[in-house]
Amino acid sequence: MDLLTFALLLLVLLCLLLGAGLWIAMSLAAVGYVAMVFVHPSPGLFLASAFWESTGSWTLAALPMFVWMGEILFRTKLSEELFNGLSPWVRRVPGGLLHVNILACGIFGSVSGSSAATCATVSKIALPELKKRGYDERTAIGSLATSGTLGILIPPSIIMVVYAVAAEVSIIRVFIAGCIPGLLVMLLFSAYIAIWAKLNPDKQPRPEPPMSFGQKLRASAQLIPCALLIVATIGSMFVGWATATEAAAFGVLGSLILAAVTGTLTWQSFLDSLRGATRLSCMIMFILAGAAFLTKAMALTGIPAALAQGAASLNLGPYGLIAILTVVYVLLGTALDGVSMIVLTTSIVIPLVQHAGFDLVWFGIFIVLLVEIAEITPPVGFNLFVMQTMTGKEQTEVAMASLPFFLMLVLTVVLCTLFPVTLVTGLPDWLLSR
Template identity: 45%
Template sequence: MDPVTAALAVLFLLLALLTTGMWVFLAIATSAALALYGIMDFSPDRIGAIASRILVRSASSWELAAVPMFIWMGEIMFRTDISDRLFRGLAPLVRRIPGGLLHTNVFGSALFAAVSGSSAATTATVGKITTNELFGRGYSESLALGSLAGAGSLGLLIPPSIVLIIYGVLAEVSISALFLAGVLPGLMIAGLYGLYIALRCSISPSLSPKVTPDPETDRPLEIIKNLAPVLGLIVVVLGSIYTGWATPSEAAAVGVLAALSFGALTRQLSRDLLVKSIGGALRTSCMVCAILACAAFLSSAIGFMHIPRDIALAIERLDMSPYVLIACLALFYIVLGFFLDGISIIVMSLPITLPVVMQAGFDPIWFGVFLVVMIELGLMTPPVGFNLFVIQSISGRSIGKVAVYATPFFLLMVFAAFLLVVFPDIALWLPETLSGRSQ
């Protein structure tokens, strides 16, 4: 069987299993086992030996220890008043910008993303605070929900990002360099969103009513006090990584300790908060780690079939332009985003696409950032746009309506992806400058 046919057979088998409602990790493992049995004619005993060895090795990866820690930190932040303080601290800073409090969705998501590492946590936490405030003050529903859908996805790109950790583990590249590479693209996307909101509201002032200043919360000391918890967590987590004091996995534990300390100092830490935060983190972490372990099995199965090598050689023979290749991959990932979540997309496709893009001369650090941007686009597209479901549950609006509201921000992110391709230094400048990486 030729490599393209084999790759499509595995992909269609996986999609078919997913449509039955099978758990994602089980569908991935089943696809890998059936591919080895049906295409490679491996015996069940040999498949079992391969699976057990790979699953144990993958589940024991030290780098994955960061995933449950970052998820737990996000759960603690969600259950304390850190997010409320974030809104109160940002509100005085954005009142004079065209669009007013609409910018709290963008800037709040960018700041919260810098400590949560999760898009769903960012969207849910910021959305629960801002939507009621914005609706109650008469702001445009389309801009309020659309900007939340777009900005909430920054949780995947701005470090520390769980998805970047997963990419780093699977692609075997520096997670610290990936974190650095995500900073400028994340800020660029946030800037594009803020500029769009300001332009829309300058043209149509009725979209953002004037906000009366609040002398109580507008005082500089009050602003600093409200923003201090989030800024402190950012400094603790990222500072411990880039000073060399902690690895990304250790920094996640430091972040959890800092979040718990804040809860204790503000008398919000309780047995109920601990139980609920640990329970939420445990459920999400088990799902993510099970998917990753089974994805490693699928990667090995694809390797046994020589699919990455053969496809890379086939593309090399086609003499396809690198930009045409990236355009085709972008379309491929956007389509996958219609049906799958980001983690599943990465673990399913990376064994095939990473060798191809490296063969075409692209930097794996740059490709990691580009891939995350593609996944962020999927978060804003039905039927499996996770951000859309989160916003639907918060606002009570239909998925279709939320998707329409998110369309301008989807297009802005497409433009950001284009800029990233044309100017790769947007992602590579920081890691090359601060980490001393060579291309």
């Protein structure tokens, strides 16, 4: 049996296990075990090491801290005050507070560098407020699931660092190159929301009475606590005072202090926030552990390398190569996390891309965008799992809600491919040449 056929059978097995209702993490681990049996006599040793290594990462410690930060904001009135402060400024924009999902994910993404942490944190705050105000739940879920992927596109990003090291390009250049595509994704998401709102007025909450400019400013005073928290969290990392994990800890401490100062923190809300963060973090960690074992199994079988080599053997032109690589990375994204996709394929793909004449900094952003797409692609789209857990919806329902925003990501990939200098490489070249 050739490797590509074997990969297809593994994908079918994964779909069957998920369809049968087996836990996501156990399904991933089971498929990895089956793959490992064919290439190693002791797959159990790899299972144990993968589970330990995937959950023993210092970088990953930022995830539960950001989740807890979101839980604190959700359990107290700080999240409500955030929406009350933003509401006056977007209430007349088609789509209203749905636009806040995009902006909030962009802000949190710049802090955490993790799509899962961004999706979980912002969703925990936004979903209850949007539901209470009468916004369409399907659109809210779709916007949050896809906007959460901004955590890996807006710098700093762990995946960008991994790619820059693997491809031997400047980390700073890759960070700067991600700025315009990140803003473009946010703009396209907001544009879709505005158009959808215009076409579906019956799904919008009733318009609120107009407010004067002075009233808007007074209402925005409620933004000050959350704004200070966000600025302090981001600033501590950007000025070099703290790592992402340390910044996440500062965010938790700051949210606790603000909740206490505003009188919204109680012993019960503190315990509830801790329990909620523990449950959600354990769920995410368990899935990551299962994915880590599957990644090890895939690496030993040689399937990622076979896919990349298959693309190279077709002898296509530059854009044909990019089209094939797009398909390959999206297929890999159905079974691997973003970091693993990059680590396992870069050594083969980078020479092909260089030979085709593409800039490696541009290709890094291209891969990050494809990883974003993979995050919301069934059956193993990680953000789909997060939203599925938080909303209680079926994965198919979450995926369908995310489909329009998925298409906006595809459009971004197309635009960045057609205008690489304008949208990707021009900004770092201009800034670093001054």
